[in-house]
Amino acid sequence: xxxxxxxxxxxxxQEGDNSIINCAYSNSASDYFIWYKQESGKGPxxxxxxxxxMDKRQGQRVTVLLNKTVKxxxxxxxxxxxxxSAVYFCAEWGSNYKLTFGKGTLLTVNP
Amino acid sequence: GAVVSQHPSWVICKSGTSVKIECRSLDxxxxxxxxxRQFPKQSLMLMATSNEGSKATYEQGVEKDKxxxxxxxxxxxxxxxxxAHPEDSSFYICSATRSGGASYEQYFGPGTRLTVT
Numbered sequence: 001x002x003x004x005x006x007x008x009x010x011x012x013x014q015e016g017d018n019s020i021i022n023c024a025y026s027n028s029a030s031d032y033f034i035w036y037k038q039e040s041g042k043g044p045x046x047x048x049x050x051x052x053x054m055d056k057r058q059g060q061r062v063t064v065l066l067n068k069t070v071k072x073x074x075x076x077x078x079x080x081x082x083x084x085s086a087v088y089f090c091a092e093w094g095s096n097y098k099l100t101f102g103k104g105t106l107l108t109v110n111p
Numbered sequence: 112g113a114v115v116s117q118h119p120s121w122v123i124c125k126s127g128t129s130v131k132i133e134c135r136s137l138d139x140x141x142x143x144x145x146x147x148r149q150f151p152k153q154s155l156m157l158m159a160t161s162n163e164g165s166k167a168t169y170e171q172g173v174e175k176d177k178x179x180x181x182x183x184x185x186x187x188x189x190x191x192x193x194x195a196h197p198e199d200s201s202f203y204i205c206s207a208t209r210s211g212g213a214s215y216e217q218y219f220g221p222g223t224r225l226t227v228t
Contacts, residue, residue: 032215043115043204043219044155089154093215099145101154 012108019080021105023073023090032093035064035075038104039086047075047088077107085109112138115207117220124195125228132190132223134205140185141207143214146178149202149222161188185210195227 013019025033031052036044050057050064050073057064063076073090090102114137124130134144143162147155159180161167167180179191188207192199202224206217 034215036219041202041222041224043117043206043222045219049215097214098157098160099215099217101156103154 009103010106010108012110013080015080015082015109015111017080019075019077019084019107019109021075021077021088021090021107023075023102025071025073025090025092025102027092027094027100028068028071030092030094033064033066033073034091034093034099035062035073036089036091036101037084037086038089044089080107080109082109082111113209113218114138115141115205115218115220117203117205117223119223120221121224121226123226123228126196127194129191129193130195130225132192132203132205132225134188134190134207134220136186136207136218139207139218140210141188142185142210143208144182144188145206145208145217146180146188146190147204147206149204151202155204158190192225195225197227200225200227 034049035047037047038044048059048062048064050066061078065074085108087104087106089104091099116135118133146158148158149155157170158173159167159169161180161182163182163185169175177193182188202222204222206219208214
């Protein structure tokens with residue numbers, strides 16, 4: 001069935017380092033992927049998205065990479081800051097017209 | 112723009128009572144709203160999809176008679192948890208899509224923490 005999962009449930013980095021959060025998906029028919037940031041007790045916040053016809057997309061300090069061959073998605077955060085500490089979810093928009101969320105990765109940035 | 116609010120932000124109720132949660136799109140019209148549930152340290156799980164003026168579509172395993180959804184206007188959807196029990200305690204999050212916009216572009220509310228005692 002459809003599923004979106006994450007390789008690393010937790011990630012701890014030093015302030016200033018780059019962070020990489022990974023996600024695997026199983027539905028090759030999905031054509032849209034989104035990364036969300038969720039702080040404790042809050043709703044998800046959109047970070048960046050990418051269509052399946054793209055391999056890479058860059059935003060401010062963030063880059064999303066999509067490898068359709070191995071069904072892998074990653075979020076790279078440059079110069080990670082303490083304010084980046086949160087849970088990060090990848091989500092997949094499938095042919096069922098629903099967002100399917102991955103399990104989430106807790107990112108902790110140490111000052 | 113694209114702000115979604117929820118009310119209340121948290122609520123505590125006794126087992127057996129009903130609780131209503133509101134989801135509002137503040138600066139745009141939302142044809143479709145989604146309701147998610149999130150248990151501690153878990154991901155968001157879609158409960159139902161709500162289209163203005165029509166009945167909600169519930170996900171498999173979600174009891175439509177227990178989780179009543181009303182989407183009476185383009186800016187308001189409500190979720191009523193009827194006869195709540197402690198296992199219904201969770202973080203309920205709504206999202207909304209702009210009328211005429213893509214359904215994958217969802218704007219999320221801040222969530223409502225429900226605790227059933």
